[in-house]
Amino acid sequence: MENVLEHTLADRLTAHLASLGEQPLAAQRQEAAAAFSALGLPDTTHEDWKYTNLTDVGRLDPLAGAPVIDLSTIELGPYRIAGLDAVELVFVNGRFAPSLSQEWHTGNQFAGSLQHALVQIPEPVLAHLGQYARVCEEGFTALNTLLAHDGFVVYGAKNERWDKTVVVYHLSTGTKEQCWTNTRNLVVAEAGCDVTIIEKYISLSPVFDNDVLEIAVGANASVQHYKLQTRYGDAWHNGTTRVQQERDSQYYNATISWSGGRVRNNLQAAHAGQHCETNFYGLYLLDHDNLIDNHTLVDHAMPNCYSNELYKGIVGADGKAVFNGKILVRPDAQKTNAYQSNANILLADTGTINAKPELEIFADDVKCSHGATTGQLNQDELFYLKARGIPEDKARTILLTAFAGQVVEQVRIPALRDDLLEQLMKELHHLQIEF
Amino acid sequence: MLSIKNLRASIDGKQILKGINLEVKPGEVHAIMGPNGSGKSTLSSVIAGKDGYEVSGNVTFNGQDLLELAPEVRAWEGIFLAFQYPVEIPGVSITNFMRTCINEQRKYRKLPEMDASSFLKLMRQKAALVELDESLMKRSVNQGFSGGEKKRNEIFQLAMLEPSLAILDETDSGLDIDALRIVAGGVNKLRTENNAFLVITHYQRLLDYIVPDFVHVLYNGQIVKSGTKELAYELEEKGYDWIKAEVNAAV
Ligand SMILES: Nc1ncnc2c1ncn2[C@@H]1O[C@H](COP(=O)(O)OP(=O)(O)OP(=O)(O)O)[C@@H](O)[C@H]1O
Numbered sequence: 001m002e003n004v005l006e007h008t009l010a011d012r013l014t015a016h017l018a019s020l021g022e023q024p025l026a027a028q029r030q031e032a033a034a035a036f037s038a039l040g041l042p043d044t045t046h047e048d049w050k051y052t053n054l055t056d057v058g059r060l061d062p063l064a065g066a067p068v069i070d071l072s073t074i075e076l077g078p079y080r081i082a083g084l085d086a087v088e089l090v091f092v093n094g095r096f097a098p099s100l101s102q103e104w105h106t107g108n109q110f111a112g113s114l115q116h117a118l119v120q121i122p123e124p125v126l127a128h129l130g131q132y133a134r135v136c137e138e139g140f141t142a143l144n145t146l147l148a149h150d151g152f153v154v155y156g157a158k159n160e161r162w163d164k165t166v167v168v169y170h171l172s173t174g175t176k177e178q179c180w181t182n183t184r185n186l187v188v189a190e191a192g193c194d195v196t197i198i199e200k201y202i203s204l205s206p207v208f209d210n211d212v213l214e215i216a217v218g219a220n221a222s223v224q225h226y227k228l229q230t231r232y233g234d235a236w237h238n239g240t241t242r243v244q245q246e247r248d249s250q251y252y253n254a255t256i257s258w259s260g261g262r263v264r265n266n267l268q269a270a271h272a273g274q275h276c277e278t279n280f281y282g283l284y285l286l287d288h289d290n291l292i293d294n295h296t297l298v299d300h301a302m303p304n305c306y307s308n309e310l311y312k313g314i315v316g317a318d319g320k321a322v323f324n325g326k327i328l329v330r331p332d333a334q335k336t337n338a339y340q341s342n343a344n345i346l347l348a349d350t351g352t353i354n355a356k357p358e359l360e361i362f363a364d365d366v367k368c369s370h371g372a373t374t375g376q377l378n379q380d381e382l383f384y385l386k387a388r389g390i391p392e393d394k395a396r397t398i399l400l401t402a403f404a405g406q407v408v409e410q411v412r413i414p415a416l417r418d419d420l421l422e423q424l425m426k427e428l429h430h431l432q433i434e435f
Numbered sequence: 436m437l438s439i440k441n442l443r444a445s446i447d448g449k450q451i452l453k454g455i456n457l458e459v460k461p462g463e464v465h466a467i468m469g470p471n472g473s474g475k476s477t478l479s480s481v482i483a484g485k486d487g488y489e490v491s492g493n494v495t496f497n498g499q500d501l502l503e504l505a506p507e508v509r510a511w512e513g514i515f516l517a518f519q520y521p522v523e524i525p526g527v528s529i530t531n532f533m534r535t536c537i538n539e540q541r542k543y544r545k546l547p548e549m550d551a552s553s554f555l556k557l558m559r560q561k562a563a564l565v566e567l568d569e570s571l572m573k574r575s576v577n578q579g580f581s582g583g584e585k586k587r588n589e590i591f592q593l594a595m596l597e598p599s600l601a602i603l604d605e606t607d608s609g610l611d612i613d614a615l616r617i618v619a620g621g622v623n624k625l626r627t628e629n630n631a632f633l634v635i636t637h638y639q640r641l642l643d644y645i646v647p648d649f650v651h652v653l654y655n656g657q658i659v660k661s662g663t664k665e666l667a668y669e670l671e672e673k674g675y676d677w678i679k680a681e682v683n684a685a686v
Pocket residue numbers: 446447449451469470471472473474475476477478519
């Protein structure tokens with residue numbers, strides 16, 4: 001994508017870099033600038049972006065940023081999950097909001113902003129930041145690295161078990177001209193550490209969030225990670241999550257998206273040691289010209305690892321869902337067990353679903369399976385319920401709740417599970433009305 | 436109670452019911468027998484209100500035009516179909532399912548919702564009637580149930596909803612002799628002067644337990660012979676060929 005606009009953008013990015021002066025991430029940002037001028041932003045000719053047209057994003061000015069918001073106008077109450085013992089971190093347009101957050105720093109645990117982490121725990125941050133989400137791989141990642149001002153960092157030293165759940169609120173609110181945010185996030189769980197993180201994306205007005213999160217899961221460590229895009233009306237989102245797992249580690253992810261605008265989630269986990277376990281769960285509900293695109297990759301590079309993936313979607317009128325789930329089993333990854341399943345229900349003819357499971361297997365002693373289904377609501381099930389006296393709309397809601405519920409059931413935090421189930425009913429009701 | 440006149444039904448241009456006439460009065464048990472593919476399940480589906488059929492003729496239920504009503508309204512009015520092949524519904528527990536059914540019915544009848552403890556008591560009592568294991572109550576509807584468990588679950592639901600007209604579509608198929616006795620015993624306990632049963636079966640055996648007032652033979656979309664329970668013995672002994680021969684001779 002060599003064009004005049006990007007040449008000028010490249011110049012402006014260079015100038016921006018110079019204006020930052022001396023800072024801890026200078027070298028990475030320099031590298032990112034070079035990568036971005038080579039890569040540009042992907043368009044639909046790019047295989048990975050075939051179904052997700054970002055031409056409109058290309059017209060936004062990444063340097064314009066998003067406005068600085070008066071924090072006193074922000075009320076967290078409605079977004080809180082009841083009954084959860086949490087450390088809360090709030091970011092508004094990619095900037096840390098200390099007055100709304102409780103930063104957490106004990107000797108061996110840290111939950112707070114990247115800017116503070118660079119000062120307080122520079123060693124683990126600099127050892128991991130930029131190691132897994134490589135700037136040379138994608139233009140969006142390069143831009144994020146170049147421009148991100150702040151983000152959240154969660155760090156647990158060896159054998160630290162967190163009692164509290166870290167809840168990160170990403171609030172965003174922009175204007176037509178100023179709507180681009182870049183948040184750069186990092187989770188480091190050292191050997192034997194156990195931590196749970198909930199990310200909640202909330203959009204208050206149109207924005208484009210271009211976020212990167214790197215997660216390093218040390219040997220025998222366990223990271224549970226929820227990404228909730230459930231109040232995300234007008235937002236555009238490109239979020240890249242890169243997970244690196246050392247031996248005997250566990251990574252669990254649940255990505256729940258509804259009332260979304262245009263959402264692209266890139267979730268990738270790679271195994272750097274044996275006996276890793278990776279679980280990916282996803283649920284997406286959409287209609288109304290909304291788009292939700294989940295691209296996932298489990299990179300089995302080592303023997304004796306296990307991965308399991310379940311993504312489900314319900315698409316109403318004019319909604320567009322993309323699921324691309326890749327399982328890569330490299331030659332050394334013998335005795336891999338990798339399972340993937342994607343199921344979709346289409347509520348209206350005007351909805352579309354592009355589901356593409358991809359298995360690339362280069363080892364011979366492996367157990368892998370995948371399945372993708374797309375269909376309407378089962379008419380026999382519907383008739384069974386109606387014949388017992390349940391009206392059509394209620395019967396539909398019951399069946400859809402049961403379908404989606406199989407993902408929500410996988411949520412391991414009871415308070416969150418209840419909260420999501422309650423919201424799910426409302427969302428489904430909304431989709432039904434649209435239907 | 437139920438009056439069917441010249442009922443015809445076709446699906447995808449294929450005529451399946453070809454003029455059915457049947458009168459069912461409160462307190463009666465009617466057995467319907469007939470060879471595979473003769474239209475027995477189609478008749479039950481049409482009465483219960485499954486869509487997809489092109490239907491003509493006249494069906495009234497307690498004086499109402501049944502064909503005009505949505506399936507859920509037919510259920511509230513007192514029609515119940517025990518399915519030949521009960522559907523598995525993953526993710527919907529029997530308890531929640533039954534609670535919804537009961538409360539929808541009560542809403543229609545302008546009764547308040549049933550409170551949780553009375554509901555559970557009712558569940559327990561009705562499950563005992565068909566000796567349905569209580570551990571099944573927490574499971575999803577029919578999911579992973581054995582053939583016999585599915586059939587018992589149908590009769591359990593029947594007992595919960597207390598319909599005035601129950602259609603049992605081959606509820607006895609796939610039941611072992613003990614289960615058959617239990618299920619039939621359950622049905623007999625539910626019989627009153629005010630309700631009626633339409634029992635579809637291939638086996639006279641069931642009719643030893645649920646003794647019918649009438650036996651009808653459905654063949655090729657029509658009721659070609661009606662009689663008393665002796666007709667069932669005759670069919671058991673001789674099969675359907677003689678009836679087919681009679682029908683074909685008449686044509
Ligand atoms: N959806 C359909 N499309 C086309 N034909 C159908 C459809 N449903 C049923 N039929 C046909 O209608 C006929 C009657 O079927 P039905 O299930 O009513 O028979 P039945 O008497 O219940 O048989 P059985 O004793 O085997 O249960 C059969 O020939 C069947 O193949």
